[in-house]
Amino acid sequence: MSTEKLTGIADCDIHPTVRTMAELEPWLSRQWIEHFRTYGALRNTQYVSGAPYHKSQPNASRRDAYPPEGGPQGSSLAFLRTQLLDQHSIGFGILNPLVQAQGVRNLAHSAALCRALNHWQAETWVANEPRLRASIVVPYEDPEASAEEIRHWAGNAAFVQVLLLSRTSFPTGNKRYWPIFGAAVEAGLPVGIHAFGNSGWPVSNVGWPSFYLEEMVGHAQTSQSGLVSLVVEGVFERWPALKVVLIESGFTWAPSLMWRLDHAFRTLRSEVPHLKLLPSEYVRRNVWWTSQPLDEPENKRYLADMFNWLGWDKIMFSSDYPHWDFDDPARVIAFPASDEDRRKFFIGNARHVYGA
Amino acid sequence: MQIDCDIHPFVPNTAALFPYMPEHWREMSVVRGIDDLHSASYPDNTPLTARADWRPASGRPATTAETIARECLDPFGSSIAICNPLYGVQTLFSEDLAYAYVRALNDWTRAQFLDPEPRLRASIVVSLDNIEMAVAEIERCAPDQRSVQILLLVGTAHPLGRRQYWPIYEAAVKHSLPVALHAGTDFRNAPTALGWPSYYLEDYFANAQAFQYQLTSFFAEGVFNKFPTLKLVLLESGWTWVPPLVWRITKYWAGLRMEVPWTDRSPAEIVRDQVRFSLQPVDGPTDPDQIRRLIDHLGSDQLLLFSTDYPHAQFEGMEMFPAGFDESLRAIIRRDAPLATYTRLAGAAA
Numbered sequence: 001m002s003t004e005k006l007t008g009i010a011d012c013d014i015h016p017t018v019r020t021m022a023e024l025e026p027w028l029s030r031q032w033i034e035h036f037r038t039y040g041a042l043r044n045t046q047y048v049s050g051a052p053y054h055k056s057q058p059n060a061s062r063r064d065a066y067p068p069e070g071g072p073q074g075s076s077l078a079f080l081r082t083q084l085l086d087q088h089s090i091g092f093g094i095l096n097p098l099v100q101a102q103g104v105r106n107l108a109h110s111a112a113l114c115r116a117l118n119h120w121q122a123e124t125w126v127a128n129e130p131r132l133r134a135s136i137v138v139p140y141e142d143p144e145a146s147a148e149e150i151r152h153w154a155g156n157a158a159f160v161q162v163l164l165l166s167r168t169s170f171p172t173g174n175k176r177y178w179p180i181f182g183a184a185v186e187a188g189l190p191v192g193i194h195a196f197g198n199s200g201w202p203v204s205n206v207g208w209p210s211f212y213l214e215e216m217v218g219h220a221q222t223s224q225s226g227l228v229s230l231v232v233e234g235v236f237e238r239w240p241a242l243k244v245v246l247i248e249s250g251f252t253w254a255p256s257l258m259w260r261l262d263h264a265f266r267t268l269r270s271e272v273p274h275l276k277l278l279p280s281e282y283v284r285r286n287v288w289w290t291s292q293p294l295d296e297p298e299n300k301r302y303l304a305d306m307f308n309w310l311g312w313d314k315i316m317f318s319s320d321y322p323h324w325d326f327d328d329p330a331r332v333i334a335f336p337a338s339d340e341d342r343r344k345f346f347i348g349n350a351r352h353v354y355g356a
Numbered sequence: 357m358q359i360d361c362d363i364h365p366f367v368p369n370t371a372a373l374f375p376y377m378p379e380h381w382r383e384m385s386v387v388r389g390i391d392d393l394h395s396a397s398y399p400d401n402t403p404l405t406a407r408a409d410w411r412p413a414s415g416r417p418a419t420t421a422e423t424i425a426r427e428c429l430d431p432f433g434s435s436i437a438i439c440n441p442l443y444g445v446q447t448l449f450s451e452d453l454a455y456a457y458v459r460a461l462n463d464w465t466r467a468q469f470l471d472p473e474p475r476l477r478a479s480i481v482v483s484l485d486n487i488e489m490a491v492a493e494i495e496r497c498a499p500d501q502r503s504v505q506i507l508l509l510v511g512t513a514h515p516l517g518r519r520q521y522w523p524i525y526e527a528a529v530k531h532s533l534p535v536a537l538h539a540g541t542d543f544r545n546a547p548t549a550l551g552w553p554s555y556y557l558e559d560y561f562a563n564a565q566a567f568q569y570q571l572t573s574f575f576a577e578g579v580f581n582k583f584p585t586l587k588l589v590l591l592e593s594g595w596t597w598v599p600p601l602v603w604r605i606t607k608y609w610a611g612l613r614m615e616v617p618w619t620d621r622s623p624a625e626i627v628r629d630q631v632r633f634s635l636q637p638v639d640g641p642t643d644p645d646q647i648r649r650l651i652d653h654l655g656s657d658q659l660l661l662f663s664t665d666y667p668h669a670q671f672e673g674m675e676m677f678p679a680g681f682d683e684s685l686r687a688i689i690r691r692d693a694p695l696a697t698y699t700r701l702a703g704a705a706a
Binding site: 216232250264268270 | 402403404510511512513514515516517518541544545546547548549550551552553554555556557558560561562564565566568569570572573576577594596597599600601602603604605606607608609610611612614615616622624637638639640641646649652653655669670
């Protein structure tokens with residue numbers, strides 16, 4: 001089995017961050033600057049800054065990823081170039097900033113922060129590094145404002161997808177969010193749905209767990225609920241051309257989800273006559289996945305079954321740089337795979353989905 | 357020999373439980389018009405709640421021992437079947453009212469099903485808002501050896517691994533009773549972690565997420581380490597999601613073990629040692645080669661327990677094994693794995 005050395009790898013999940021929120025001020029009005037300094041950005045969670053479950057390390061990021069010039073991990077383009085793009089032969093990287101902007105309760109504030117964050121991505125990252133592309137962050141709890149944000153940037157080559165977080169306050173396919181999907185299709189952009197966010201509900205449907213470990217494992221289940229909602233509400237029936245990318249949610253659960261959903265659908269289809277295809281047919285047509293974090297079965301070859309069953313054309317490499325559970329492209333496929341499949345996974349699928 | 361580990365007697369209405377209730381609660385129910393507690397987890401008329409050929413012309417299915425014998429035990433040839441009543445007694449908010457109904461339900465099951473039909477066994481139903489009352493109910497029912505496990509709904513107020521629930525597991529181990537989680541919820545949380553979906557199909561599907569969260573919680577909190585002889589049985593859970601979940605927990609256990617230092621075995625070992633799953637519904641592919649690969653992923657031939665899920669509609673006709681299960685594995689699922697799980701059935705097997 002050859003292991004061809006690939007260059008120009010596509011990394012579909014990179015997390016740039018601000019040194020401080022003041023970095024966004026060039027694109028915020030005086031009023032929002034003062035507002036943020038006084039009240040912060042209200043979210044559906046308990047701490048002024050940080051997450052409900054404390055991460056395993058500061059900023060959930062690699063301890064070796066602090067830039068030499070200071071600031072948090074992921075805040076320096078120069079260091080990201082060296083430590084990620086050059087070292088791992090990344091030729092195409094997608095930025096998914098998880099900076100406080102989406103999911104802010106004051107919807108006008110959320111919209112202002114998202115607009116600023118999009119300027120910041122385009123003007124301080126993509127404009128200075130041709131290997132990088134940005135995601136349009138939208139204030140998704142205000143779908144009309146989100147659609148407006150998508151239309152504002154549509155056609156701008158710096159942006160290759162619309163970014164939502166997985167923990168929406170209503171199931172992700174709920175009709176209230178449909179303006180977002182419509183605007184994304186009109187702009188020719190995939191909708192990436194990245195794990196995390198603060199829905200206002202407990203992080204599981206059986207209440208708040210005790211541990212960060214459970215929150216991290218649970219991103220898979222939350223994304224399952226979001227995906228089921230997208231399918232069952234008929235989002236893919238309404239927009240057959242919509243591409244959805246599930247980011248950092250795992251994918252080995254997808255075959256089981258499709259079998260189970262088809263099984264339940266066959267019994268309960270009279271409830272959802274708006275679905276013209278089997279649920280699994282929508283999933284196979286409209287959904288892609290990023291790879292990190294890759295599961296760890298006792299026998300690594302079991303992963304090959306999952307790649308084969310879901311399809312090598314549906315899974316795209318992602319590193320999650322600079323987060324602690326980073327996957328190294330040289331080590332991520334630890335089982336036999338053909339050069340053709342590896343090229344799809346590391347390069348080809350992202351070119352197809354993002355038009356790179 | 358064949359043991360059916362998941363069948364559902366249906367309570368026709370609250371009046372059926374009145375004979376098993378003190379006068380005070382009977383009167384309270386009549387005065388307040390508490391006519392029915394049928395859970396929204398299984399609305400009466402959905403095609404899932406009762407298979408068409410098991411649905412009577414009027415009223416609910418599976419309301420008598422005779423019906424269960426005729427429609428389920430005889431045709432499938434089961435020597436033993438475990439009754440898991442799903443009447444919505446767990447959803448009551450008043451602890452006293454809830455336990456009036458919980459006790460009545462357990463006594464109704466014994467009198468109406470176990471007494472007339474020697475092939476039937478029952479799970480002990482408890483409500484979780486008051487753990488002392490739950491333990492007292494287990495103690496009350498456990499002396500009857502026909503009580504073979506403790507039944508919880510998978511949808512709960514808090515993840516079930518949390519220590520507030522450990523007295524239940526202590527009682528379970530003391531009486532050699534497995535703890536079962538069955539599909540359904542007490543509605544203390546929204547059906548999904550993203551709130552209330554639009555369709556019943558999504559409600560039903562959300563059980564799969566609840567099972568995954570609960571299994572993760574049992575692992576992380578160290579329930580299996582504290583109670584190494586406890587058996588956890590997941591009913592109507594599906595099982596093809598199990599290997600990917602175990603692999604994902606393993607991934608984060610490797611990175612976050614500092615949070616859960618008491619975990620002394622890997623997630624895969626713990627599932628093999630202490631967790632079992634009912635066969636139906638088979639949330640799997642039709643390709644027998646894929647089924648064989650999935651069984652290989654499970655890592656043990658002891659994990660699946662035969663079930664029909666009668667009268668729920670999970671399969672057509674009489675065949676509940678998809679292609680890919682060979683004869684020796686079917687025999688383990690029908691007999692050996694249930695007997696190893698339910699030690700109280702040992703006498704019945706002799």
